[in-house]
């Protein structure tokens with residue numbers, strides 16, 4: 001009976017939780033290589049390592065200096081996630097960083113500065129696409145946050161089912177867009193509200209608060225804070241606990257919780273792209289981004 005239940009638990013529903021409009025299951029060229037028990041794929045910004053015996057895939061961001069989410073990163077992540085979504089051996093995915101001290105610096109500001117309208121449109125569609133894949137994944141997603149995680153970095157963590165943050169006061173996390181003079185779009189806001197609740201999100205987004213690990217834990221932005229060298233092992237231990245739940249029941253429950261948020265984004269996707277392109281191409285916003293980049297560079301010198 002126990003074996004039967006275990007087998008049943010491994011049966012996964014095909015495809016992500018995405019509804020029809022979301023273009024799931026796209027095929028792509030990236031291929032896995034490795035032994036029967038391990039499948040690995042490395043592209044320039046993302047490394048995917050699936051352990052077939054445990055069912056856990058570790059997706060490591062490896063785009064120094066800060067794992068910013070530019071076109072390459074977005075494309076490689078989308079390809080890696082598509083592949084894992086279709087892989088029956090994969091039951092859970094851990095997102096983490098191979099770059100010291102940074103999980104992800106969020107969207108690549110250089111993709112939002114001084115480019116053509118066509119570029120902004122393509123870029124924003126790719127950002128939406130990645131969020132849809134993360135948020136609607138049928139797999140168990142755990143963020144092993146081993147570094148700073150502002151804006152888009154925080155969004156990737158928010159898209160997971162569980163978040164573990166390294167206990168280092170320099171590793172701040174939050175949707176800080178307002179501090180750059182830009183606005184977190186409604187689906188960033190929805191992801192935050194769904195995690196920490198309306199009142200905290202309201203304050204957090206308006207101020208663009210970046211939380212220390214202790215504060216992030218207090219408001220429920222992360223679920224656990226552990227010593228830095230334990231982040232990945234804790235994520236793997238936690239994953240084993242999630243594996244005790246039969247996949248089909250967990251997936252349907254996840255879909256039930258997330259579907260309204262996903263559907264809202266799909267229904268407003270084109271308007272959201274128009275808003276982004278119109279907003280980001282304004283002179284005043286371009287100026288804000290320019291000043292922000294200069295400030296980042298000055299901080300170094």
Ligand SMILES: CC/C=C\CCC/C=C/C(=O)SCCNC(=O)CCNC(=O)[C@H](O)C(C)(C)COP(=O)(O)OP(=O)(O)OC[C@H]1O[C@@H](n2cnc3c(N)ncnc32)[C@H](O)[C@@H]1OP(=O)(O)O
Pocket residue numbers: 065066068101102104105106107108109110148150151152153176177180182183184185275276279280293296297300
């Ligand atoms: C209608 C809707 C409209 C708009 C919605 C847009 C939504 C936007 C979402 C976003 O994600 S915007 C990005 C927000 N990100 C940030 O504010 C993070 C900024 N970066 C940092 O705070 C720090 O870099 C750090 C992540 C804490 C790491 O600090 P560290 O000291 O380790 O590195 P350093 O600051 O020296 O940076 C190294 C290098 O990287 C460049 N950099 C940093 N972040 C970005 C980025 N997001 N995009 C592009 N480039 C980035 C930084 O300038 C340095 O470059 P240099 O070596 O050439 O000087």
